[in-house]
Amino acid sequence: MTSPAATWRPAGRADDLRAASLRPALAPPPPGAVSLAMGDPDFATPAAIVDAAAQALRDGHTHYADQQGHPSLRAAIAERLPGARSWTASDVLVTHGATAGLASLILATVNPGDRVVIPEPAYSLYADLVVLAGGRAVHVPLARSLHWDLDRLHAALPGARLVIFSNPANPTGVVHTRDELRALAAMLEGSDTLVVADEAYHRFVYAGHEFCSALSVDALAHRTVYVQTFSKTYAMTGWRVGYLVGPRPVVEAAALVHRTVNGSVNTAAQIAAVSALSLDDAALRPMLEAYEQRRNLVADELSGANGVALVPPEGGFYAFVRYEGDHPSVDVTLGLRDHGVIVRAGSEYGPSGEGHVRISFAAGADDLRTGLHRMRSYFDRRLRSTT
Ligand SMILES: Cc1ncc(COP(=O)(O)O)c(C=O)c1O
Numbered sequence: 410m411t412s413p414a415a416t417w418r419p420a421g422r423a424d425d426l427r428a429a430s431l432r433p434a435l436a437p438p439p440p441g442a443v444s445l446a447m448g449d450p451d452f453a454t455p456a457a458i459v460d461a462a463a464q465a466l467r468d469g470h471t472h473y474a475d476q477q478g479h480p481s482l483r484a485a486i487a488e489r490l491p492g493a494r495s496w497t498a499s500d501v502l503v504t505h506g507a508t509a510g511l512a513s514l515i516l517a518t519v520n521p522g523d524r525v526v527i528p529e530p531a532y533s534l535y536a537d538l539v540v541l542a543g544g545r546a547v548h549v550p551l552a553r554s555l556h557w558d559l560d561r562l563h564a565a566l567p568g569a570r571l572v573i574f575s576n577p578a579n580p581t582g583v584v585h586t587r588d589e590l591r592a593l594a595a596m597l598e599g600s601d602t603l604v605v606a607d608e609a610y611h612r613f614v615y616a617g618h619e620f621c622s623a624l625s626v627d628a629l630a631h632r633t634v635y636v637q638t639f640s641k642t643y644a645m646t647g648w649r650v651g652y653l654v655g656p657r658p659v660v661e662a663a664a665l666v667h668r669t670v671n672g673s674v675n676t677a678a679q680i681a682a683v684s685a686l687s688l689d690d691a692a693l694r695p696m697l698e699a700y701e702q703r704r705n706l707v708a709d710e711l712s713g714a715n716g717v718a719l720v721p722p723e724g725g726f727y728a729f730v731r732y733e734g735d736h737p738s739v740d741v742t743l744g745l746r747d748h749g750v751i752v753r754a755g756s757e758y759g760p761s762g763e764g765h766v767r768i769s770f771a772a773g774a775d776d777l778r779t780g781l782h783r784m785r786s787y788f789d790r791r792l793r794s795t796t
Pocket residue numbers: 448505506507508509532575579607609637638639640646650651
């Protein structure tokens with residue numbers, strides 16, 4: 410009797426995803442190594458949020474929630490959105506993290522063969538989701554400053570179903586300015602292209618830089634699907650609560666996909682998310698200050714280091730480090746791993762990510778110091794052995 414497993418093949422789309430995806434599976438670092446690979450804050454979720462979840466469970470909030478999202482959470486989100494437009498709870502879809510928000514949106518909007526413009530290097534989930542939808546990711550290389558190359562973007566946009574970016578950007582650490590967003594709006598005028606603005610890192614913006622939401626640029630807001638998450642701002646990566654807001658028919662289509670794939674989002678986690686939104690800013694300040702210090706440490710340690718170059722992060726909690734020489738970034742990450750520090754290969758984020766590695770300073774300060782020290786010594790030694 411033959412076992413089905415012997416002849417089993419994944420479905421075509423799953424096979425396409427496996428062939429295309431450069432995203433590594435999450436794994437703990439080997440003993441003795443430190444990880445600067447993960448975008449997972451080392452902070453605990455603020456106690457008031459944890460208390461709200463525990464109380465919600467004790468109060469019996471253990472049932473399915475509204476599939477569009479708990480009404481009190483949607484109302485609280487709608488009240489606080491950036492920009493001039495007023496939103497209601499009906500405009501908001503609560504999702505299983507931004508990951509499921511992006512997935513439902515892309516699966517609901519992209520037809521096989523549709524072009525999706527992704528300025529890159531970009532968060533690697535975007536291209537994978539486009540593959541899953543059967544669309545075509547159109548990679549548009551960034552300028553050397555890691556900001557958008559507006560000429561190339563202009564050439565790539567006509568006929569695109571979507572353009573997707575994160576701001577502040579993962580993996581580059583760039584904060585796109587109001588002028589850049591206005592330029593994008595002007596390029597899209599008269600088209601039916603939707604803009605997907607993933608603003609997961611909106612609270613992480615460093616001295617000398619100003620954040621501007623796509624929703625607060627009038628010429629862009631009407632075609633923007635805003636993607637947000639509690640994961641980064643509130644150190645809630647494990648809670649899995651995010652949301653989408655945008656043109657009503659688009660959000661409705663995404664809601665249908667989301668409820669089909671995920672059902673409703675964890676009820677107690679949503680009630681806790683309401684309490685996160687009403688936290689005083691003072692509760693977040695220690696985390697934000699720590700990120701700023703870590704960002705400065707990264708910039709100081711790597712700016713003058715041998716064999717590497719860095720555009721100091723303007724926002725977010727990643728640094729995208731360019732190294733000298735033409736070794737594939739996957740090989741460099743293996744070399745760094747042998748040197749005791751885990752980072753991500755730049756090629757994961759798109760073709761122009763080659764020649765870079767990404768580090769995360771969501772790692773704790775001690776690991777960060779150790780990891781930066783090991784990186785410096787690795788690149789220094791490597792440079793000396795190749796010159
Ligand atoms: C730009 C960006 N968007 C979305 C996500 C996913 O966030 P979530 O934990 O809400 O799924 C991440 C996580 O690293 C990210 O970097």
